[in-house]
Amino acid sequence: MVRVGLTTENLVRAGAELADEIGFEQATPAELARRFGVKTASLYSHVKNAHDLKTRIALLALEELADEVSAAVAGRAGKDALIAFANIYRDYALKHPGRFAAARFRLDPDTAAASAGVRHARMMRAILRGYDLAEPHQTHAVRLLGSVFSGYVGLETAGGFSHSAPDPQESWTEILDALDALLRTWPTAS
Amino acid sequence: MVRVGLTTENLVRAGAELADEIGFEQATPAELARRFGVKTASLYSHVKNAHDLKTRIALLALEELADEVSAAVAGRAGKDALIAFANIYRDYALKHPGRFAAARFRLDPDTAAASAGVRHARMMRAILRGYDLAEPHQTHAVRLLGSVFSGYVGLETAGGFSHSAPDPQESWTEILDALDALLRTWPTAS
DNA sequence: TCAGTTTGCCTAATAGATTTAGGCAAAACC
DNA sequence: GGTTTTGCCTAAATCTATTAGGCAAACTGA
Numbered sequence: 001m002v003r004v005g006l007t008t009e010n011l012v013r014a015g016a017e018l019a020d021e022i023g024f025e026q027a028t029p030a031e032l033a034r035r036f037g038v039k040t041a042s043l044y045s046h047v048k049n050a051h052d053l054k055t056r057i058a059l060l061a062l063e064e065l066a067d068e069v070s071a072a073v074a075g076r077a078g079k080d081a082l083i084a085f086a087n088i089y090r091d092y093a094l095k096h097p098g099r100f101a102a103a104r105f106r107l108d109p110d111t112a113a114a115s116a117g118v119r120h121a122r123m124m125r126a127i128l129r130g131y132d133l134a135e136p137h138q139t140h141a142v143r144l145l146g147s148v149f150s151g152y153v154g155l156e157t158a159g160g161f162s163h164s165a166p167d168p169q170e171s172w173t174e175i176l177d178a179l180d181a182l183l184r185t186w187p188t189a190s
Numbered sequence: 191m192v193r194v195g196l197t198t199e200n201l202v203r204a205g206a207e208l209a210d211e212i213g214f215e216q217a218t219p220a221e222l223a224r225r226f227g228v229k230t231a232s233l234y235s236h237v238k239n240a241h242d243l244k245t246r247i248a249l250l251a252l253e254e255l256a257d258e259v260s261a262a263v264a265g266r267a268g269k270d271a272l273i274a275f276a277n278i279y280r281d282y283a284l285k286h287p288g289r290f291a292a293a294r295f296r297l298d299p300d301t302a303a304a305s306a307g308v309r310h311a312r313m314m315r316a317i318l319r320g321y322d323l324a325e326p327h328q329t330h331a332v333r334l335l336g337s338v339f340s341g342y343v344g345l346e347t348a349g350g351f352s353h354s355a356p357d358p359q360e361s362w363t364e365i366l367d368a369l370d371a372l373l374r375t376w377p378t379a380s
Numbered sequence: 381t382c383a384g385t386t387t388g389c390c391t392a393a394t395a396g397a398t399t400t401a402g403g404c405a406a407a408a409c410c
Numbered sequence: 411g412g413t414t415t416t417g418c419c420t421a422a423a424t425c426t427a428t429t430a431g432g433c434a435a436a437c438t439g440a
Contacts, residue, residue: 003388003389006388029428038389040426044428046388049428109353139354143342143345152333154341154344158294174327175330177377219399220396228418229420231420235416236417383439387436391430391433397426398425400422403418403421405419408416409412409413
């Protein structure tokens, strides 16, 4: 009976790798146990159940992504900060599709409130300080940026832009230019 | 042995209802059979397998949505058309969350190419004829609009905007105003 | 070093999902 | 009315998720 050193940390980390390789939905206790060479039942001392495992992978991904974004945005402002945020976000998703899917996993409200998701929101607002937007327009803009980032990368990772010119990178760059222009001239007619 | 009249059509339609009630992921053959009062194995004469069922629900949702958008956009142009498209899309998702999730189900390339997804793309391009965008900018704009719609509604249906003012409807309206303004002044500096 | 405790992974077992194969009786077709 | 078709069944295999209880390895403290 050789011990392979299972811990919650270990399992979650390996689960994240697994998600990147075979998809977040396929990152199940059974598959994870197979990777560790242990019986599925052995995971249940470290993780409550399948949903708990997914939640923990989601929290890991949110944390990682927030760390990377935070580092990239530090010391930048305005368009520079916007583009840094956006590129880190997109690069993370392309590099770690499973973790990215995990980061969009629906968490229960309490878990979400305690997650790194709130750091994402704060950083988004910090970026908008470089533009001149009063409330409630700032919130509207935060929601727009969140939608564009999540939507574009979601479509791209789902293969929505494959086999069609021009290159997604080109669209991404131009869209960021457009968003910057939009934020500088945000229409507040209402 | 009472026959309940299973057909592929029937199952897919009921599967779509089921998805709206309990979520697309939970709309499984087992649950569907339970609803019809038949044994799970009985479904397999009408549907190849679980993945086939989900694919068919996805195709139904794409078709329905394309029909509604098409009707709403007919006879409109410019901002009017943009807003009609966007509102129909969002309303459909809020009214039919399971079908909306189904519409984002990843189809294999051939199936996707034969789906109503291509009508969506065509209609999006038709709307952009009301703005003055040459290629490749038009494609970039199509991708932006797709990202915003899919991203915003995805976040909203996932509860991303709940428990936070202002009302999502308000953000949506202002974002559409902003997109219209952006499309009219699209920066083509590159 | 050794007794006692902790704990990591096991086996056993239940319940439920997916899927295939083959059968019987109701419906549909001459 | 007899035949064919076919809709739903039972049976069975395989897989997953999950709980309960056991044994032995690893740690703990004299």
